[in-house]
Amino acid sequence: MLNIPKTTEKSFADGKILKSVADGVGIIIFNNPEKRNAMSLDMWEGLGSALIELRDDPDVRVVIMVGAGDKAFVSGADISQFEETRHNAEASEEYSKRSAAQRALLADYPKPTIACIRGFCLGGGMQVAMLADIRIAAENSQFGIPAAKLGIAYGYDGLRHLVSLVGPSWARLLMYTGMRIDSAEAGRIGLVDRVVPEAELWSATTDIARTISGNAPLAIQAAKITIAQVLKDPDKRNMAAIKAIGTACMDSEDFREGRQAFMEKRKPQFKGR
Known part of the structure; x- marks a missing residue:
């Protein structure tokens, strides 16, 4: 079992x-x-x-x-x-x-x-x-x-x-x-x-x-959204959704936390925002 x-x-x-x-x-x-x-x-x-x-x-x-x-x-x-x-x-x-x-x-x-x-x-x-x-x-x-x-x-x-x-x-x-x-x-x-x-x-x-x-929830969400769009026919892809989640990632607290944790050689604490 x-x-x-x-x-x-x-x-x-x-x-x-x-x-x-x-x-x-x-x-x-x-x-x-x-x-x-x-x-x-x-x-x-x-x-x-x-x-x-x-x-x-x-x-x-x-x-x-x-x-x-x-x-x-x-x-x-x-x-x-x-x-x-x-x-x-x-x-x-x-x-x-x-x-x-x-x-x-x-x-x-x-x-x-x-x-x-x-x-x-x-x-x-x-x-x-x-x-x-x-x-x-x-x-x-x-x-x-x-x-x-x-x-x-x-x-x-x-x-x-x-x-x-x-x-x-x-x-x-x-x-x-x-x-x-x-x-x-x-x-x-x-x-x-x-x-x-x-x-x-x-x-x-x-x-x-x-x-x-x-791992960082927004980065995972970005991957999930983008892969889903890749699998669609080109004329049905929502490129705006890909851009929006990409922007959200790069402006997020998690991105700053990831950079800071890397520099400080510690495990990052991601919050999904």
Whole structure:
């Protein structure tokens, strides 16, 4: 089991989404282990509520998402709900609308996000992981999108993120076959950023999170905003937003603190302003 601290814990979706904060790091746990953390609509909505609270918490500088138990990050959508919620095109459209706000929230999240992945990361789990800024995976993880095996049309946003990570050829292979790949392959094709032994997964993830948390929040925000604009078509890029955050950085107290700490050979104390 991962040694996840549970200070200031709060639950959503009848306890299937847990939120905690430790040392400037927000933690969201997908807590449905009996179903390998399969995502229900309530869990999507609970995820959104947890993300909003961590977004609005000034003490939180980075957010980790992780699955409970030792079997899965998120094994996909809760298929037991499909007969009720996704039995035809109209119902599927309504399902997508209800989860769209949470996906959009994660896609445009202002703070860095990390997916800490162990075990199965399939379908909707891939969607969550791909929306994170950084993906750290245990060696025993498995990845795949079995939409073709279920007769599901995977959405534009999910495939856009997949193609941006692995390229169109690997996206076709994964989508056409519904195949699963292991962590080594996922790392090789760029689907995950780092693969570590299972016993080291949580410490490796929190080390990265603490490093991010100790850096200047405005500088990280500038990087996040600029990278997001780079990924857009040229005619849709918001260059004014890039200029605005750049100006905010260079005029910030943190920039002065960074310079002064360097000269004084001490660790800077950034305030995010």
